[in-house]
Amino acid sequence: MEIYLLDNLDLLQQHLLIQHQLYQVIEDDNGQCSWQQQTKEGNAPLIAKLPQSSAKDFFFAEHENLLIFNGEYFQETLPKPAPFVLFGALSCDLTAISYQDKFFKDDPYYQARRQHCLLVGLDCVRPCQQGFCPTVDAGPGVREQSADIILHPLENQQWLVITTSDKGSEAVKGLALSVAHWHLLTQRDLVLHQCEQDFPDNTYITQAIDKLNSGEIKDSFWQQLAVQCLGCSGCTTLCPTCSCYSTRSITVESEQKKVIKQQRFWDSCLYEGFQREASFHNPSSDAGKRVQRFWHHKFGNEFFTEFNRHGCVGCGRCEQTCPGVIGIHSVMKRINSDA
Amino acid sequence: MLNHTPDAIELVDYIDDGEKARHYQFRLRNITSQATTYDWQSAQPGQFFMLNVPSIGEAAFTFTEPPNEQGEFRALIRQMGKLTHTLFTLPKGEILGARGPFGHGWPLEEIIGKNIIIIAGGCGLAPLVNLINGLIDNLADDQRVVLVYGAQSKRAQLLSPERERWQAHIKIYNTLNEIKDQYTLAENESQGTPLDIIDTAMSAFTKPPATALLCGPEIMMYRAAKQLVNKGMTNDAIFLAIERRMHCAVGLCGHCYLHEHYVCKKGPTFSWQELQSLV
């Protein structure tokens, strides 16, 4: 780990642009934030402003070809992306990427993209609007293992640049950076600690997680909750750790030849037909069971053991897309009061 | 790293069996530019493969005969939805794809040389064919194998020639849900479901079965498992093959979940001990 001090972040962007495509979160006139490609430096990263969509699409594409069939044999269609950088990714989203890295460890399509990506994380020095990252150990400070470079804004408009991997050290080579004094790291810790204190009281989430794992919650509770779920897939689409997909075949015919492509695309375990078999046997035809499974996938002890953390990274996107129904805050509150 | 790409196979032959079911014979094609990607020879009884019908997609089927050295293998396939309907229209010689073998099959160490009760319903007999053939080839003198096979009707029964052949070596009880008025039941047939005949089948053993193997509709399997426990079998001696919708077979797409497990990887065979807490 190396720590540097930088007056002007443009220099780092400029430097990274030489060898990477650069993506950054940009806010539009309506206050909506989204990942956009930048061809030149100049946009300062936005503090604690979570983009509406997470970064998962960069690695686990919303839809992509898995193979093509030419009538004789099947061929892999691995993506070959140019090196790219996600500049200013926030800690919850980076934690989700680490989670997905484990889940898709052996998936060649995910890894083909992931290996070409440099992650530049950005500390949140104040709580965002809906998030609760401290409760699930996913922020607000960027975790060392989850990024290649960490940016920390200092009060005097300067930036702390912390490289946390070989890839990160390699990426800043050739850039004139001054080594920072270690006491700035202590200062960073203090600021992040204060930020954690500034989050609203989220103990109801911890309590609900315990209750969820106690096995005490009755099926009827989930059924009541599920009455309000439209099965729209909003939450599963936006959730940075959701990874279910489906497959389909597409035939492309031209005069000379016919090519068949098999694609995968994001699916949702909350859809009624997600598990429906050809015989119409459907083990999760009950909407309550589907909602229960979703929340167990995020907070169940069995998954914690496998991934060494919860499946939820505390970004609050599900609440934003489904206010008052089956978003995180609503569900956790109802588990405490009604279950 | 995983591979999502099937090996090319040829549809060699098929024969009809029962109502809307066929035995398919396939052969791996070794096109020089693309040698086979998978370890086909390692297939164990109860494991499955993903059949790719280009332009339609993929679906899971068990081997009734695993790939031999010539790369030939068989499956018994029921006509169900889009993929299987299309398959049933395809001529011999058609090029398709296959990935596999996948999953955990039957627990051979609990089976070889032991007394076994097998309970199968409908197409659930398919994943057991390869196993039963193997058991019969190596049957020990004092080993007893009993099969209970349930079908909807006489017409819906599958694998008649096989069952005829097995009959000489193992005890078979056939159950039929519906029978036509004039129909006289054969000696080894009765009206009802496998559940109705389990007690009788258990009494065919002088030494109780060490292991039970179940495959068929889920409710039938759960009830049968409970009945066997009542008859004195232990939860860890009963094994069930679970069917779930599958799209990837490698634990990624999520479709086959059963609580925290993915049936494609952890199953399709589970012990009743493992399953009880999951269903």
Ligand SMILES: Cc1cc2nc3c(=O)[nH]c(=O)nc-3n(C[C@H](O)[C@H](O)[C@H](O)COP(=O)(O)OP(=O)(O)OC[C@H]3O[C@@H](n4cnc5c(N)ncnc54)[C@H](O)[C@@H]3O)c2cc1C
């Ligand atoms: C481990 C395993 C072994 C099986 N072995 C056999 C066998 O030996 N013989 C046999 O006839 N059938 C078997 N099946 C069931 C077989 O996979 C389905 O009947 C088949 O998928 C129906 O496809 P379809 O396209 O005709 O139906 P559709 O309704 O058109 O299905 C569309 C797609 O949904 C998926 N799907 C639907 N139902 C199932 C299902 N039950 N299981 C998996 N995927 C499904 C498939 O991806 C399929 O392409 C097995 C299933 C599993 C999980």
Ligand code: SF4
């Ligand atoms: S949840 Fe935490 S890490 Fe994510 S944006 Fe909010 S404050 Fe930042």
Ligand code: SF4
């Ligand atoms: S469950 Fe909700 S809060 Fe948790 S990571 Fe997913 S979208 Fe974010």
Ligand code: FES
């Ligand atoms: S079939 Fe995709 S996870 Fe099991």
